[in-house]
Amino acid sequence: MNPASYLTLAAILFCIGLYGVLTKRNAVIVLLSIELMLNAVNLNLVAFSKYGVQPSFTGQLFSLFTMTVAAAEAAVGVAILIALYRARATVNVDEFDELRR
Amino acid sequence: MSSLAEYAWLVPLFPVIAFALLTAMGRGAGRSFAWLGTLASLLSLVVSVMIAAPRLSGTAADYSSHFVWIQAGNVSLTLGFEVTNMTAMMLVVVSLVSFLVNLYSHGYMKDDPRISTFFAYVALFTGSMLGLVLSYNLLTMYIFWELVGVCSFLLVGFYYYKPEARAAAKKAFIVTRIGDLGFLIAILLLYWNMPDRALDFSSIHNVFGAQAGVISEGLTTLIALLIFLGAVGKSGQFPLHVWLPDAMEGPTPISALIHAATMVAAGVFLVARTFDIFQASPAAMTTVAIIGAFTAIFAATIGLAQNDIKRVLAYSTVSQLGYMMLALGAGAVSAAMFHLFTHAFFKALLFLAAGSVIHSIHTQDIREMGGLGGKMKITAWTFAIGALALSGIPPLAGFWSKDAVLAAALEAHPVYFAVGVITAFLTALYMARLFFLVFTGKPRSSFSAHESPAVMTVPLVVLGVLTVVAGFVHTPFNGWFGEWITGHAEEAHGGALVMVLSVAAAVLGIVLGWLIYGKGSMRRGSERWPGVARLLERKYYIDEIYHAVFVQSLDRLGKLLHLFDEYIVDGAVRLAEQSAVALGRLNGRLQSGQVQAYALAAVIGLVILALAIAGRRFL
Numbered sequence: 111m112n113p114a115s116y117l118t119l120a121a122i123l124f125c126i127g128l129y130g131v132l133t134k135r136n137a138v139i140v141l142l143s144i145e146l147m148l149n150a151v152n153l154n155l156v157a158f159s160k161y162g163v164q165p166s167f168t169g170q171l172f173s174l175f176t177m178t179v180a181a182a183e184a185a186v187g188v189a190i191l192i193a194l195y196r197a198r199a200t201v202n203v204d205e206f207d208e209l210r211r
Numbered sequence: 212m213s214s215l216a217e218y219a220w221l222v223p224l225f226p227v228i229a230f231a232l233l234t235a236m237g238r239g240a241g242r243s244f245a246w247l248g249t250l251a252s253l254l255s256l257v258v259s260v261m262i263a264a265p266r267l268s269g270t271a272a273d274y275s276s277h278f279v280w281i282q283a284g285n286v287s288l289t290l291g292f293e294v295t296n297m298t299a300m301m302l303v304v305v306s307l308v309s310f311l312v313n314l315y316s317h318g319y320m321k322d323d324p325r326i327s328t329f330f331a332y333v334a335l336f337t338g339s340m341l342g343l344v345l346s347y348n349l350l351t352m353y354i355f356w357e358l359v360g361v362c363s364f365l366l367v368g369f370y371y372y373k374p375e376a377r378a379a380a381k382k383a384f385i386v387t388r389i390g391d392l393g394f395l396i397a398i399l400l401l402y403w404n405m406p407d408r409a410l411d412f413s414s415i416h417n418v419f420g421a422q423a424g425v426i427s428e429g430l431t432t433l434i435a436l437l438i439f440l441g442a443v444g445k446s447g448q449f450p451l452h453v454w455l456p457d458a459m460e461g462p463t464p465i466s467a468l469i470h471a472a473t474m475v476a477a478g479v480f481l482v483a484r485t486f487d488i489f490q491a492s493p494a495a496m497t498t499v500a501i502i503g504a505f506t507a508i509f510a511a512t513i514g515l516a517q518n519d520i521k522r523v524l525a526y527s528t529v530s531q532l533g534y535m536m537l538a539l540g541a542g543a544v545s546a547a548m549f550h551l552f553t554h555a556f557f558k559a560l561l562f563l564a565a566g567s568v569i570h571s572i573h574t575q576d577i578r579e580m581g582g583l584g585g586k587m588k589i590t591a592w593t594f595a596i597g598a599l600a601l602s603g604i605p606p607l608a609g610f611w612s613k614d615a616v617l618a619a620a621l622e623a624h625p626v627y628f629a630v631g632v633i634t635a636f637l638t639a640l641y642m643a644r645l646f647f648l649v650f651t652g653k654p655r656s657s658f659s660a661h662e663s664p665a666v667m668t669v670p671l672v673v674l675g676v677l678t679v680v681a682g683f684v685h686t687p688f689n690g691w692f693g694e695w696i697t698g699h700a701e702e703a704h705g706g707a708l709v710m711v712l713s714v715a716a717a718v719l720g721i722v723l724g725w726l727i728y729g730k731g732s733m734r735r736g737s738e739r740w741p742g743v744a745r746l747l748e749r750k751y752y753i754d755e756i757y758h759a760v761f762v763q764s765l766d767r768l769g770k771l772l773h774l775f776d777e778y779i780v781d782g783a784v785r786l787a788e789q790s791a792v793a794l795g796r797l798n799g800r801l802q803s804g805q806v807q808a809y810a811l812a813a814v815i816g817l818v819i820l821a822l823a824i825a826g827r828r829f830l
């Protein structure tokens with residue numbers, strides 16, 4: 111089995127996620143796109159743990175870590191999003207330009 | 212014996228302290244504090260007399276003292292003071308005239324709200340002038356030289372709310388500045404070329420007098436001419452005389468003190484003090500004599516046709532300063548200093564008497580005066596004494612000094628003598644015109660004349676007495692003054708011819724003036740030759756020529772430079788400013804606060820970095 115197909119899939123996933131992060135207006139979709147990018151990384155980690163130069167369990171362990179952190183991140187992210195929505199009554203990221211002020 | 216000369220620095224110090232006090236108190240000082248300035252000048256006078264009195268025997272040694280002012284590497288600049296017979300005489304003259312003018316000003320400036328400012332300026336001037344006189348080297352002198360220039364500027368522009376006074380003050384400052392530049396360059400040239408970089412007068416005397424040849428002849432001439440340029444500016448000699456008549460916009464006591472007796476004589480004093488340089492250069496001597504002679508006759512002709520009482524006197528001052536320069540150019544320091552000495556008294560007297568008239572009837576136009584002699588007896592008499600002295604009628608002071616100048620001129624060149632005699636005639640004529648138009652005849656406009664208060668008439672009387680007696684210090688029979696000033700006996704010269712001719716010229720001028728303006732039995736020159744009269748009244752159109760040639764061309768140059776400043780310099784500044792603003796705007800646009808935009812920038816940056824790293828492999 112060729113690792114290139116895994117890596118290609120991971121790259122495609124990452125790019126879709128990146129595109130979503132950079133272009134989508136809806137903050138929920140931006141969060142989802144971030145998850146997509148994280149999963150692309152997970153895919154890479156798993157692929158290299160099996161077909162890498164020195165196959166080991168480290169990659170798989172790391173992907174488990176990533177999933178845990180991603181879950182925590184999603185929880186925090188959604189919590190912030192809800193707080194923002196309560197304050198501004200919108201989830202449109204274009205309107206979140208607090209950094210400029 | 213510790214001579215009082217060691218404390219000569221006190222003389223200029225008193226007025227400077229008075230100036231500091233008056234300035235510190237500001238406008239709140241009021242009338243009574245103005246006496247501080249008078250007190251200071253009185254103290255200066257007392258000390259000056261005490262310094263001069265022991266020297267009268269002519270045996271006292273000169274005293275000089277100096278200290279290092281700036282020391283940088285092997286460059287050192289020293290300041291100091293020196294008491295010689297000449298400076299002692301100048302000290303007495305300056306402090307005496309200053310004291311009398313101070314006294315007089317209490318009457319003349321009585322109603323001016325800025326009287327304390329006036330006295331502060333006068334005190335500063337007195338201090339600076341005394342410092343100038345005492346200077347031991349050219350550098351010290353230059354500092355005080357500029358200080359008196361500043362005081363002249365401040366006092367000419369004292370009535371700053373009058374546009375003419377402002378213009379006159381600026382003119383006085385700028386025109387004399389041309390001369391000052393020459394003086395400064397001369398000092399620098401001397402500094403570079405003198406052995407040991409000495410600038411003091413005794414070194415100058417040694418280098419140029421005793422050990423001739425240390426400095427080349429061409430350089431000597433150049434230095435002498437540049438020093439003379441400074442003197443021309445200060446003393447109102449021909450090409451730079453234009454500021455002095457305009458300076459009459461200042462208060463009349465100032466015209467008497469600064470623009471008749473003391474500051475304008477500083478140029479003559481400078482040339483006399485550095486006379487060894489001039490003596491080493493025949494070309495410079497000739498220049499001094501020619502400029503002096505030309506100025507004397509040139510200003511005297513203008514004086515004939517002026518209608519402002521102070522302007523007539525101002526042109527007379529220019530003319531008499533020309534006389535002094537002529538004497539210097541003819542090689543007679545003692546005659547020049549003697550004329551300076553007597554002129555200080557009688558010209559201050561004439562100005563103060565004119566001020567008394569102006570104070571009384573509030574006009575300066577002699578066409579509106581007339582018949583004042585009956586109402587203002589003291590003023591009229593003292594003015595008459597001054598006018599006769601200026602005309603050179605024996606035995607008044609002006610006769611003896613003019614005689615000395617003419618004798619020196621005759622010895623140098625007959626043409627100088629002829630010019631001097633013609634000038635004496637013109638001087639007598641315009642003084643007669645002035646006197647008869649102002650004090651005799653019928654009033655030509657309605658005014659109520661009254662004699663001035665005692666505080667003004669007493670200085671007039673004192674100066675009148677001095678005008679009568681001051682001449683006897685140096686007569687053909689008694690050469691004491693000249694010997695005292697120059698340190699060596701002058702051979703008796705001139706004789707009867709000079710005396711007879713100069714008195715004849717003076718009497719002719721006065722009689723002619725009386726016939727025309729007093730008795731009215733002769734037609735006036737202005738009716739006979741209206742063209743000439745007009746030319747004289749407009750002062751040979753010198754002001755207009757200067758305006759067209761220098762002022763306008765400089766004005767155009769200034770406008771050009773202004774355009775350069777506006778478009779090139781300011782343009783560069785605006786470009787810098789606007790590019791910064793544009794950059795800021797661009798940055799502001801980048802800082803949108805949109806996290807996605809930032810992320811995009813980060814990604815683009817990463818891509819570029821990756822491409823750069825990857826691309827390096829193929830290079």
